[in-house]
Amino acid sequence: MTSLSILDLAPVPSGGTPGDALRNTLDLARRAEEFGYRRYWVAEHHLAPGVASAAPAVLIALVAAATSTIRVGSGAVQLGHQTALSVVEQFGLVDALHPGRVDLGLGRSGQRKAEFAELAKKAPPPPKPARVVDGLLIPEAFSFAALAKSPLFSLYGVLLQQPGAESPDFADQVDEIAALLAGTYRSPEGVAAHATPGEGADLRLWILGSSGGQSAQVAGERGLPFAANYHVSPSGVLDAAEAYREAFKPSEVLAEPYLVVSADVVVAEDDETARELASPYGLWVRSIRTGAGAIPFPTPAEAAAHEWTEEDRALVADRLATQFVGSPRTVAERLRVLRDVTGADELLVTTITHDHADRVRSYELLAAEWEGGAVTR
Template identity: 35%
Template sequence: MIPFSILDLSPIMQGTTPADAFRRTLDLAQHAERWGYNRFWLAEHHNTLGIACAATSIVIAYVAGSTSRIRVGAGGVMLPNHSPLVVAEQFGTLASLHPGRIDLGLGRAPGTDKVTAQALRHYVEGANNFSADVAELHAYFQPPQPSQAVRAVPGAGMEVPLWILGTSLFSAQLAAKLGLPYAFASHFAPGQMSDALDTYRNEFQPSPQLGKPYVMLGLNVYAADEDTEGARLFTTLQQHFTYRRRKADAPFPPPADNLDAFWTTEEREVAEQAFCCSAVGAPDTVRQHIEEFIELGQPDELLLTSQIYDHAARLHSFEIAAGILTRLNA
């Protein structure tokens, strides 16, 4: 059986507000819980007009407080932006309020541009200290020692589950060395997926948290009743990605009927490469893509994501995907 989960960005659609995005995030999480999804993760981004969940721990609290079973967490917190102690206190608080339901995925990238990263933590070398920051954060969740001068209160002794997120061999090696589960962001940066998974599985060292390798892979899912409609919904992500590459940040746009008039051949090829791990179309087409992706990566869990402009269509897509994966597991 392969558990299936959701990664959400609290996307801000053109013509809507962050408040609208948060309400839609919560509605999606509540539906996901009923449909059998295992986790609902939120990803930290900053200074991005299309993404609302910059204060990730607060949005996690909002979602966890209005759901009851589904695990809620960060996919992830970009650790170079934060003091490890502050992160430990935030997630110790979340785990105290919602015992057994909070995950903490850790990323090395800033989730923003260099100027914003400097404004967040006032130095730009945070990524170089990632391994040390992970170790410090992990220590704050362990039972406190009598001589320990600094403790996370709450947090100490709570052993909040940690994950390493990444798209590279570095993240795979670190996750393996620490004996932590590994989430690979194949939904937008699949280039090193095979090598990273081989590295993680071959070099994995068991830890108190995890006895054997555990991999979660990201997959874009744009499911609809017809192939043409799924492809049309997918154009919202393709346009937003291209706008970002053009340095023209904006909320997520409505679907386009003719992308050929929107982008160049080079832009199309770059987007196709970035989003090659995508299941787009009618239910039978999406099922085939999901089966092929599972065969390729052999994940222990799937992390599904999509940025669909119309909220009802987004719910329908995730419901279709849940039905497909439930039947595959059966």
């Protein structure tokens, strides 16, 4: 039976504060544990007025302390902004107090500055047309070329890295983290380093990715579990899953590939109510893709007041078309299609509504409906 897990961005609601968002996260984590979700991951976002999840290790420690059994983790640490040692020490500290519950999810975000710089200079390639694969929409790929030119994007490297700092290759950083955890790290000169806390920590390493590129390759070649991104880059999910499985080599961690797939979800008692609760989502995605940074999540009334242009609609079309919105039965049926087409072993659900109670209720209704009311661990 396919498990359900949660990815939380600690969204700041319109009219609310980061403190409200973080208190909501802790409450939702406790409720998710009651509902039977398998794991509770938090994202890493920066310079976004509408997202409070800027320091995953800190937030994970708070979530772990507020819960008892649910696994907690990152989805994902942006390795381009940190060293391998700093990541191992931070997550090793959380594991020391909550052993055996921590997932360390790693992503390439922050390492692709050169790629995005080139992207900003070039005309985007001709898009692949949208298609439907066994009932699952694979939309036309969104071009990030315009986003790469935004002034806010250029600030990331300035504010998140020391002057002149260069991020190592992603695969090398993953290997350094694994070696520091195992106590086998040696510098090129043969000097040993031992992370305290961190060495010997009972952390599960994960790789997250949006395409069939390096992230999927690294996860497969090292025999690590992999999370493919349908909720932010839905066009690449099948390529990511295929690349991961093709690259997979059995390891001490896994004998076979283990794939998690993410999805944006809003559930309510009926389809109409769910659509109303989800109606601000497009305006929120627009704020991200225009390069302004995620705005506080609007109310349905605030979203309805926005005057949409054709350019606006094109910016968010793939995200709106692949959001799972409706009654428990409607959403569960669509999620089973996502599971079956991708071959996912687990689904990672992310839900954002303006009112916290609606978000909690969405997760509760989905848990009750999924596989006849059982969210397996």
